[in-house]
Amino acid sequence: MTYNAIKELIVTAESSGYENFWKYDGDFFMLFYDEFKYTPFADIPDIAFMYMEINNWQGMSVRCGVWQYYENGSFQKGKFERVLSFLRANGEEEMADAYGCGIHDYANDRYQKNYTLPGIP
Numbered sequence: 307m308t309y310n311a312i313k314e315l316i317v318t319a320e321s322s323g324y325e326n327f328w329k330y331d332g333d334f335f336m337l338f339y340d341e342f343k344y345t346p347f348a349d350i351p352d353i354a355f356m357y358m359e360i361n362n363w364q365g366m367s368v369r370c371g372v373w374q375y376y377e378n379g380s381f382q383k384g385k386f387e388r389v390l391s392f393l394r395a396n397g398e399e400e401m402a403d404a405y406g407c408g409i410h411d412y413a414n415d416r417y418q419k420n421y422t423l424p425g426i427p
Contacts, residue, residue: 312337315330315333315334315337318330319334331361334357335357335358335361338354338357338358339358341354342354342355342358347382347384347385347388348384348388352392355388355392356389356392359385359389360389360401362375363375363389363405372408373408375408376408376409376410386405386409389405390402390405390406390409393405
């Protein structure tokens with residue numbers, strides 16, 4: 307994506323109002339993803355890292371269960387701490403508290419119980 311295309315995307319999104327941001331959300335996500343898909347998370351600029359992480363956290367919680375976000379991210383040491391630190395440093399205490407609730411050691415036996423769902427033998 308060229309500088310002019312990025313600028314146009316930002317201007318269009320801003321002029322549409324926050325209630326219509328959902329129309330541009332995917333474009334911003336893919337812009338960051340395409341730029342940083344091979345970059346170690348620690349080297350991604352804060353704005354892009356946080357946008358993608360919060361988007362993934364929210365999206366996975368809707369699609370497949372937020373625990374999968376945490377289970378997958380647990381292989382990248384320091385990733386969750388970076389998100390929490392950024393949220394707290396920017397006054398987002400409520401979101402940081404909610405985000406922090408899901409951080410567990412999913413390899414721990416405590417989380418490895420055999421759950422039987424209703425209607426499934």
